[in-house]
Amino acid sequence: MSIGNSPDGNFPEDERPFEDDLDERLAERPSIGRALQQARIAAGLTVDDVSNATRVRIAIVHAIEQDDFATCGGDVYARGHLRTIARAVRIDPVPLLEQYDEAHGGRPAPTPAAPLFEAERIRPERRGPNWTAAMVAAIVAVIGFVGFTAFDGGGDGDTTQVAEGSTPTTSRPASPTPKTGKPDADPKPDPTDSAIAAAPRDKVTVQVSASDGRSWISAKDHNGRLLWDGLLKQGESRTFQDGSKIDLVLGDAGAIQLYVNGKKIKDDFQPGQVERLTYTKGDPEVG
Incomplete structure (x- = not known):
């Protein structure tokens, strides 16, 4: 007498695994490109709107909506485009990224940026130290120090400050500036947090x-x-x-x-x- 199985050793019909149901559910799920296209249309956006919002070229947006990821240039770029476009059309990018990984062999392992672009980088030519420039800088520093010392010692107790990074270019002492009682000129503004805060307007x-x-x-x-x-x-x-x-x-x-x-x-x-x-x-x- 057999318990739980049919006489021929097979599972009863109602106890068989549900692989067929899983395949049917996956087949009913829309493709990545179709999901993005439907979300874009529902949001009232054109392909041009998505391209302007994401800075992804129009041709690439069209290709992704057709499930063609060859124009992306690799899995790393394709995943980045999917995340950016999904946010632009107001849907969650996580399910789309998981669906992409399932279809393309899993999520790519992180690759350091240096080896990835090693072939395209223009390596600077290695050069030795510029001894001539170092000697000139040293001579200028010595002359500047000697000139400043002579100028400072020849005064009547007055001290003259030299701006940081500048080098005295004259050998005669400057005429003392008469004190008129007027306030000093406008002080220089403090340096900003950015080195390009004073960027020219024509560039x-x-x-x-x-x-x-x-x-x-x-x-x-x-x-x-x-x-x-x-x-x-x-x-x-x-x-x-x-x-x-x-x-x-x-x-x-x-x-x-x-x-x-x-x-x-x-x-x-x-x-x-x-x-x-x-x-x-x-x-x-x-x-």
Whole structure:
């Protein structure tokens, strides 16, 4: 007598696993591109609107809505585009990222930015120390010290301050300035928090600082000419300037702090997020 099984050793019909039901549920789930397209239409947005909001090219947005991720340039970029577009059309990006990982062999392991872009970086030519410049600087420092000492010792007890970083260029003592009782000239303003706060109005100035880690950075001018391409280590910064436009690619936007035309950009970039950004002379409208 058998208990719990049919005489032939098979499971009863009502006790068989539910693999078929799981496959049916997965088949009914819309694709990633279809889900994004439906959310965009429901939000009343066009592909142009999504492209302007995310800075993802129109052709890439169209391709993703057709479930074609080849134009993204790899899983890391594809996941970044999915997260950015999902937020623009007001849906949760987490289920879409999980669905993408299931279809593409799981979430990619984090890859350091340096090896990923090693082939494209322009390595600076290694040079030895510039002994000529060091000798000239030393001679100038000695002459400046001697001149300052002679000038300071020849006065009648008056002391003259030399601005930090300047070198005296005259050998004769300056005429004493008569005291007229008028207040001194307007004091120099304190230095601002940003090195580019006094950015010229006729140009676009962008400063990139690696405040929370390191990130690969690429910057181009309005003609597409490469201004810089390399790894920005934590604590380092770069400043780029052009007459009309700066195009940036941030390999890890969460590690970067941006200052555009003297104003701090407060975008909530996530760690590991790839961002393509463009700034002009009028940016940002709200700093």
